[in-house]
Amino acid sequence: MQTYGSQSMVAPLRRVLVRAPNESFVVADPAEWHYTARPDLAAARAEHAALCDILRAFGAELIMHDVPQPGRADAIFVHDPVIVTEKGAILLRMGKQLREGEEEAIAVTLRAAQVPILGRLTAPALAEGGDLLWLDRHTLAAGVGFRTNPDGIMQLQALLAPLGVTVLPVELPYYQGAEACLHLDVG
Helix, strand or coil, X not given: CCCCCCCCCCCXXXXXXXXXXXXXXXXXXXXXXXXXXXXXXXXXXXXXXXXXXXXXXXXXXXXXXXXXXXXXXXXXXXXXXXXXXXXXXXXCECCCHHHCCHHHXXXXXXXXXXXXXXXXXXXXXXXXXXXXXXXXXXXXXXXXXXXXXXXXXXXXXXXXHHHCCEEEEEECCCCCXXXXXXXXXXX
């Protein structure tokens, strides 16, 4: 039985990649990361543990992404550097410069979990998971903005076409510019 991949945002979770909050999450300059305040590590760890308990209660196997990410406060958001399809993972290319390199770290964890790497985006392509939403098994909406660019959309289209997936570009609004952009999944 295949133990990875989903081209759905509503199917039951069977295996979930998670990353616990660590010192990198709280020592970062809140303004640099566009946080409203310095995160409380104890509270964040308690919330993460509660989330893990809920996922386990629903039968999900947790894959812990604990590859060191010094200085990368947002590395706890494992949804952004990768998209996992029914044929393997596609390593994205982060649009937020502070997050560059997270893709390689997450690839280490995915390989250890026996998730094949289907492909990866290369420069000048940019795409982040927060801009990618499965509408159904064969349709991926992709927000075009500061973090996901037209080159990223074209490379995703090329990687996903053999799987019968159509990638639909969606223009994103913005408010405060590239450093504090909106993702498709928060709109």
